[in-house]
Amino acid sequence: MQELINGLDSIIPEMLEDGGPPRVPPASKEVVEKLPVIVFSEELLKELGPEAECCICKENLVIGDKMQELPCKHTFHPPCLKPWLDEHNSCPICRHELPTDDQKYENWKEREKEAEEERKGAENAVRGGEYMYV
Amino acid sequence: MIDFSRVQKELQDCSRDNDSSGIRVSPKADNLTRLTGTIPGPIGTPYEGGTFQIDITMPEGYPFEPPKMQFSTRVWHPNISSQSGAICLDILKDQWSPALTLKTALVSVQALLSAPEPKDPQDAVVAEQYIKNYQVFVSTARYWTETFAKNSSLEEKVKKLVEMGFGDAQVRSAIESSGGDENLALEKLCSG
Ligand SMILES: [Zn+2]
Ligand SMILES: [Zn+2]
Numbered sequence: 001m002q003e004l005i006n007g008l009d010s011i012i013p014e015m016l017e018d019g020g021p022p023r024v025p026p027a028s029k030e031v032v033e034k035l036p037v038i039v040f041s042e043e044l045l046k047e048l049g050p051e052a053e054c055c056i057c058k059e060n061l062v063i064g065d066k067m068q069e070l071p072c073k074h075t076f077h078p079p080c081l082k083p084w085l086d087e088h089n090s091c092p093i094c095r096h097e098l099p100t101d102d103q104k105y106e107n108w109k110e111r112e113k114e115a116e117e118e119r120k121g122a123e124n125a126v127r128g129g130e131y132m133y134v
Numbered sequence: 135m136i137d138f139s140r141v142q143k144e145l146q147d148c149s150r151d152n153d154s155s156g157i158r159v160s161p162k163a164d165n166l167t168r169l170t171g172t173i174p175g176p177i178g179t180p181y182e183g184g185t186f187q188i189d190i191t192m193p194e195g196y197p198f199e200p201p202k203m204q205f206s207t208r209v210w211h212p213n214i215s216s217q218s219g220a221i222c223l224d225i226l227k228d229q230w231s232p233a234l235t236l237k238t239a240l241v242s243v244q245a246l247l248s249a250p251e252p253k254d255p256q257d258a259v260v261a262e263q264y265i266k267n268y269q270v271f272v273s274t275a276r277y278w279t280e281t282f283a284k285n286s287s288l289e290e291k292v293k294k295l296v297e298m299g300f301g302d303a304q305v306r307s308a309i310e311s312s313g314g315d316e317n318l319a320l321e322k323l324c325s326g
Contacts, residue, residue, distance in 0.1 A: 024228075055232070055233040056197065056232045056233065057137065057139075057140055058140050058143050058144065058147075058235075059143075080232075083195075083198050084198055084232055087198070090231075092231045092232045092233040093231070093233045095231070
């Protein structure tokens with residue numbers, strides 16, 4: 001009995017999560033292919049300092065390293081970034097989302113965005129009545 | 135395949151950081167798939183003064199999958215199972231990112247000790263007590279800290295041997311392989 005309870009203890013929170021947002025799909029293959037690749041240069045070394053590293057392998061960057069740049073400007077070694085973007089659509093550092101090939105997910109995201117804007121609009125309307133007349 | 139070179143690097147960075155957090159990570163045996171994390175209970179909480187051990191198991195896909203973490207020290211907290219030590223924390227589940235590390239994950243676990251979220255409980259009994267009877271919650275949590283997290287004889291042994299100049303990981307495996315016998319562990323360490 002006790003074991004059963006222990007088991008439920010870990011299962012229940014996971015069951016509850018099912019009602020939430022859909023599982024995040026991988027980043028669009030096409031978008032990933034077109035990500036710019038920059039070369040870590042003397043200048044970048046000066047700008048970022050010798051401690052600059054790839055946040056996935058945690059290795060310091062060396063001049064000549066090819067780095068893939070996401071739209072948020074965070075950069076990673078392409079082989080380090082690939083396994084992550086094969087399963088997720090966000091920047092490992094700032095969670096900036098890349099487009100996906102999953103229409104269902106994109107629709108959900110669009111709806112969420114609209115709902116969020118509506119909430120904000122409603123808050124503004126409540127906070128300052130004058131907004132309503134602008 | 136676990137990125138062992140990254141794990142190795144993380145361990146080095148951890149032992150090099152002598153920040154005030156008191157958070158440590160050390161391997162359980164020679165292989166790096168099982169580790170132990172140690173976090174001090176945050177000051178100003180019912181966990182203050184306690185030292186909490188966390189069992190860490192590295193999944194095959196690390197760092198693309200989160201490390202599995204579970205308290206081995208018993209703790210009374212809404213988001214930690216009082217039975218199994220399982221932790222309910224988003225970054226150890228779907229909010230994990232490969233930019234996070236064992237150290238940053240342990241920092242988040244420590245922050246969770248300071249800021250329970252009873253609305254997203256792991257242990258429903260504790261969460262209910264937290265919401266309905268906060269004073270009782272505090273005294274229970276404090277009692278558990280006294281009982282389970284200050285029983286730090288292992289930590290005291292480790293500290294003593296480390297102060298004699300042995301490495302933390304060596305000391306831990308020596309103590310473990312000598313069944314907790316400090317003198318036997320010392321003999322083993324001396325004989326190399
Ligand atoms: Zn890398
Ligand atoms: Zn980013």
